[in-house]
Amino acid sequence: MAIPTLLIHGWSATSASFRGLSAFLQQQGFNVHDINLADYLSLNDEISLWDVSWAMKKALQEHDLPTGHHSFNAIVHSTGGLVVRDFLRQFCRDEQGRPDASRTPIRNLLMLAPANFGSPLAGLGKSMLGRLGKGWRWDGFMETGKELLNALELGSSISYELALRDLFDPAFPIFDPQHICTTVLVGSNGYEDTFKRMMHENGSDGTVRVATANLNAHYLKVDFGNPTEPRTVEVPRNGPDIAFGVLDRNHSTITQDDRQQREDWRRLVMQALDVTPSNYAAHVQDCEQVTRQTFQRGQGLLGKAQKCFHEYMHVVFRVSDQHGNPIPDYFIEFYQEDGDRADAVMQKIHCEILEKVAPYSQDNSYRSFFFDLTDLQAALEDSGGSLRVDMSVVAANLSADIVYLNPPDMPTSGVRVFDADTRLFFRPNRPMLIDLTLYRETSDRVFRIGREE
Structure with a gap:
C-alpha cells in the first residue's frame, strides 16, 4: 500500500522548486494524490528553525496527513534537512517528554543537498547583498530570515547541538534503519551560471559543502586537564552508516531528472524511497560506489590539480x-x-x-x-x-x-x-x-x- 510523500523545500524557495521532481515521481508510478508539497516562511527575520519545525507538526494535523508510526515518506532539499531533523527531535517523544525514535512518522527520508552542518553562503544571505537580492517583499521588507540563517551558518551552535542529539545520543537513534531509512545525495560541481560559478567553493555543490551534507559525522572530546598529556576520546555514533552518495551535479540539479549521471540519480532516488531495513546495507554500498565513481571520473577528467x-x-x-x-x-x-x-x-x-x-x-x-x-x-x-x-x-x-x-x-x-x-x-x-x-x-x-x- 502506497503511503504519502512530503516534499520540503530549502531557504528562500517555495514548493514550486519541487514541481519537476513531483512530475518525475508521477512518471515512476506515484499517485499524484500521494504527493504533498510543503511551504514555509524562510525569509522572515523573527522565524527560527524551531518555529518552522513546530509549525510543521501543526500543518501535518491540519492537512490530515497521518502521523502514526511510519505513515509517510519525506524528501527534503537544502535547509529542509535541518527542518525535518528538528521536527523529528520535537515530535518523537514519549508521554514523559523523553526522546523516543520508535515514534517516528517518517519511514523513508531522502535528503537532497541538505545543509546538515551549514552552508558557506549563510553569511552572505544576512549581508546587505543578500537583503538586496532576497529582501524585496511586502511581508518583511529587506528581511532574509536572520534566525534561520543563524542556524545555517557553518559551525553554528544550533547544528552542533542538533547533531549531538540525533546522531550521538544513544537514547535517540532516529537514523538507525529500523526507525528511518535515510539517504543523503549531494553534488560536487558548481552552478553553470557565470556569476554563481565565480563564487563557487571547491568541495561543494555551489551552496552546500559535500562534507556538511553528510550525516556520517565523527565526534571527539579533547581534554587538556593535563596540558602536557591531553586526553582524546572518540564518541561513537548511535547507529550504522547512513546512505550517502555524491554525484556530478550542483545544488539545483540534484533535485532534477537531469542528464548528468541520470541512471545513477534515478536508481538512488527510487531506492531511497523504497529501501527497507533488510536491504539498507546494500543501498549504502551502492551509494558509496557511485561516490567513488564520481570522484574518480571527476579527477580523471580534470586532473587532481583541479580542486x-x-x-x-x-x-x-x-x-x-x-x-x-x-x-x-x-x-x-x-x-x-x-x-x-x-x-x-x-x-x-x-x-x-x-x-x-x-x-x-x-x-x-x-x-x-x-x-x-x-x-x-x-x-x-x-x-x-x-x-x-x-x-x-x-x-x-x-x-x-x-x-x-x-x-x-x-x-x-x-x-x-x-x-x-x-x-x-x-x-x-x-x-x-x-x-x-x-x-x-x-x-x-x-x-x-x-x-x-
Missing part, C-alpha cells in the same frame, strides 16, 4: 573551560613537533591544506575548519610517509587573575591527528565535531583566607 573534485573534511571546534563556559578567543595550531625545524609542515597545513576557517557569528567559541584531504594525502606521499601532524590550542588569558592552562611547548602537549598510521583527521567528505576543554585557573588574589591578628 573541484578534491575530497574535503569539515571540522567544527567548540572550545570551553572545565565549567562549560565558552572560550571565544583561541588559536588552533597544526604542526609537526619534531624533525621540522623550519616549520614547513605548519606552513603547508595552514597555507594550503586548511582552506577556510569561519567563526560562528553568534558565538566565537564555535569555529569551522575546511581541510583539503586530497592535498593532505598528496603531502604524505611527497614526504615518503614521514609527514606527521599534531594539533594544539592556545587561548588568550582573561586577565592576570584568570588564566588558561595552555599546553606548553613540548613534544607530548599536542594531539597526533595525522600520519602514515594515524588517520584521526582523515575522514573524506565527512564532518567532525570536536569538544575541546581548556582549564582556567585563578591567581592567589581571587580568594584569600587570613588569620585575625
Whole structure:
C-alpha cells in the first residue's frame, strides 16, 4: 500500500522548486494524490528553525496527513534537512517528554543537498547583498530570515547541538534503519551560471559543502586537564552508516531528472524511497560506489590539480573551560613537533591544506575548519610517509587573575591527528565535531583566607 510523500523545500524557495521532481515521481508510478508539497516562511527575520519545525507538526494535523508510526515518506532539499531533523527531535517523544525514535512518522527520508552542518553562503544571505537580492517583499521588507540563517551558518551552535542529539545520543537513534531509512545525495560541481560559478567553493555543490551534507559525522572530546598529556576520546555514533552518495551535479540539479549521471540519480532516488531495513546495507554500498565513481571520473577528467573534485573534511571546534563556559578567543595550531625545524609542515597545513576557517557569528567559541584531504594525502606521499601532524590550542588569558592552562611547548602537549598510521583527521567528505576543554585557573588574589591578628 502506497503511503504519502512530503516534499520540503530549502531557504528562500517555495514548493514550486519541487514541481519537476513531483512530475518525475508521477512518471515512476506515484499517485499524484500521494504527493504533498510543503511551504514555509524562510525569509522572515523573527522565524527560527524551531518555529518552522513546530509549525510543521501543526500543518501535518491540519492537512490530515497521518502521523502514526511510519505513515509517510519525506524528501527534503537544502535547509529542509535541518527542518525535518528538528521536527523529528520535537515530535518523537514519549508521554514523559523523553526522546523516543520508535515514534517516528517518517519511514523513508531522502535528503537532497541538505545543509546538515551549514552552508558557506549563510553569511552572505544576512549581508546587505543578500537583503538586496532576497529582501524585496511586502511581508518583511529587506528581511532574509536572520534566525534561520543563524542556524545555517557553518559551525553554528544550533547544528552542533542538533547533531549531538540525533546522531550521538544513544537514547535517540532516529537514523538507525529500523526507525528511518535515510539517504543523503549531494553534488560536487558548481552552478553553470557565470556569476554563481565565480563564487563557487571547491568541495561543494555551489551552496552546500559535500562534507556538511553528510550525516556520517565523527565526534571527539579533547581534554587538556593535563596540558602536557591531553586526553582524546572518540564518541561513537548511535547507529550504522547512513546512505550517502555524491554525484556530478550542483545544488539545483540534484533535485532534477537531469542528464548528468541520470541512471545513477534515478536508481538512488527510487531506492531511497523504497529501501527497507533488510536491504539498507546494500543501498549504502551502492551509494558509496557511485561516490567513488564520481570522484574518480571527476579527477580523471580534470586532473587532481583541479580542486573541484578534491575530497574535503569539515571540522567544527567548540572550545570551553572545565565549567562549560565558552572560550571565544583561541588559536588552533597544526604542526609537526619534531624533525621540522623550519616549520614547513605548519606552513603547508595552514597555507594550503586548511582552506577556510569561519567563526560562528553568534558565538566565537564555535569555529569551522575546511581541510583539503586530497592535498593532505598528496603531502604524505611527497614526504615518503614521514609527514606527521599534531594539533594544539592556545587561548588568550582573561586577565592576570584568570588564566588558561595552555599546553606548553613540548613534544607530548599536542594531539597526533595525522600520519602514515594515524588517520584521526582523515575522514573524506565527512564532518567532525570536536569538544575541546581548556582549564582556567585563578591567581592567589581571587580568594584569600587570613588569620585575625
